[in-house]
Amino acid sequence: MRKFLALVLIAALGAVLIAAVVNLPEPGTTDSPVHTHVSAGYIKGGHEAGGADNLVTAVLLNYRAIDTFGEVTVIFTALIAVLAATSLAGPTERSGTQNIDLKTTRVPVSPVVSFVVRLMAPFIATFALFVMLKGHELPGGGFQGGVVLGAMLILLALFSGRTDKTDDEELPPGLRNWIRAAGPLVFGALGLTGLVFSGWLFSLPDHPFWREMVMIGLELGIGIGGAAVLVGLFRALREG
Amino acid sequence: MSVSDLFDLLILALLITCVLGIARVRDLATAVTLFAIYSFVLCLLWAHRGAPDVAMTEAAVGAGITAVLFFTAIAKIGRREK
């Protein structure tokens, strides 16, 4: 009975959703409002107005910088949330035998895997940096590059045999907290310096060179901060 | 129907299969793996639809890092759904 009810509910919900989506303007046609109103303005403004060949980056870092400020804040807050929440369980409150404590139970790592991971790491890091630095010209940017960098660091932590150390931080804890907050802080700095550059909070400088420099700085802040947050999340989940 | 449309249909079918699979399996590790596959297939769709930025994010976040974080959590709580 419950199963039947659930099915009916889901079918009804699905019907409503499909009815709405079917009635939306046809996607991909050039005359739908999505393409004729605001987006058209972005495309017309192009590189000169947005300051980046990649219009997605122009929207993220320039037109709607305050949105991106909120997004990096959410990412940072997620880490703070996990750190705050994992503290309360404590090692003593956890019970049950099927729980695997990654700190004590180490899966033996094959030397081949370990070697390949260490071999790949510099290449992955270079790619991550490339994605961050070239985000204003090519697809990609701070968020993507940061995740790639974070994934590389997690991969190293998992397979390079460093798991046997209880506190395997590569960075001194004081510096680490600053880097984790890099996203919101770099964006906050942009918010304030925008006042100096052009009289508006969250605006980029008008001079093309400085605008590019600020964009790269923002991408690096988002990327390195994001990577630090991901590594922090991974550590908190593993150790907390 | 062009080849491009066929590609889209294939991807959509794969997506639905993955989602049904996630809903059905009782093993969390399998569910997470399916979830990663879902993200990767979705990434292909974004790339094909001309949204390379979204595709990159989907591949890195959806198929990459979320799966790792999920697995880390599963290592803590056990992989069987109760």
Next chain:
Amino acid sequence: MSAAAHGLALVVLVPIVGGALIPALFRRFPTAAWGFALASSALTLAISISLIRRLLAEGPFSYAAGGWPPPYGVALHFDRFGAAIAVFSMITLLVLIFSRRYIPAVVPIARIPLYYALVMINLGGMNGFLVTGDLFNLFVFMEVFSVSAYALVAMARGPQAGLAAIKYLLLGAVSSLLVLFAIGLIFAQTGTLNMADAAGRLDAAASIVPTALALGALTIGFMVKAALFPLHVWLPDAHASAPAPVSALLSAVVVKAGVIGIIRTLQTFSDHGSLQLMPLQSLLIWLGAIAVLWGAVAALVQSDLKRLLAYSTVTNIGYIFIGLGIGSATAASGAAVHIINHAVIKAALFLAAGALIHQSGLRHIDDLRGLGERMPLSALALGVALLAVAGVPPTAGFVGKWQIGLGALETGRPLLMGVVIVGGLLVLTYGVRIINTLFFRPPLHVRVVTSREAPPSMLAAILLLAASSFLLGLAGKPMLDFVAPAILPLTDTG
């Protein structure tokens, strides 16, 4: 552009950057984080007051973030609803003052900076949510304050808080998805994310079906955040098991974001030519009426003080939605004033209850017998706030409820007036019961006898809020006049 308009972006920037700095700055001196958080929330309060002064001088104004004119950039907009940020900043400030002695007792010392960081980020998210004029920006800041709120609930000790936080997180995530989906539908139909721009262009959309679904999804999404019956199920657990200052913050401030989200939704869609808001507003009235009665009855049978207060929030959200649903000038401005007054009263209630529970170590109402003799000021504050939440004239709770009831009568709904009155009487019943327990019953529990009055920092916050929940009642008329112009675009269902 004069200095005050920058404040519109600064009320977001200052608390969030302040919050992001705290874990890095105060790793070595965790308890000092308190002062920094207090300073940045005081700065935020000062900025929001300067915004209100400007609002009074020249009426509603906008700020183009990044200098991009709307709809290309994100427009921030300040109207008389936005003025609530001053009240919310003030409550956050008082909650921080209360936290100074409370938090070190319940949070491990190394995590104290995390608590203050989350409170500041929560404030920044709330401010952003209130001042934005852009749909996607609204969603982003909703996520900022939601994620920090989930984490704040989880900061309490014990598995109960963890479970409550998970429940809150799951429902909150579904509601966020609904809101995001609705924003996607609106964007697909109008090609813009600016609220005013979208409101104007929705009429020209080819089909009404996606618009109607967007309206429904926004309403349900914000209903979860506002904890309107029957989507309130997360609230009693979360607000009862969170640390006291967090409960105060969530009940007073964070649930109000959902209410304000619904007001913004109704205002955005009210210009629409063919979409009727009447049925939706009638639904809100009904749900509000059920929430009033359900919350009051559920509170009556609670033995846990904080859980009782949590159900009282369900009741009051019900009142606000009755007022919004009626939509007449009287009822809607009453609802708007009740948003503010309930925030002050509920903060007073949760902080006073938190002080009583913290000092005695007891949280069951029957165990608290006679505590009024040991902690007279905290108990007195709780008593005043209980009378205020019941709506006894001339307290702050009376103004909004009276206006809402009056609006019901004016629009020919005497039954609804009955609900308002019965709800008030039920709340008064448990209010008097608690006051009686605290002051006129002999102590039963040994811990009551050994309890001492709360420390000055806690008392200061409690007494200020309790005094305001009495005094704001006397300022009812100016407050109603203040919000009236902002609420008017609501559809009158009379």
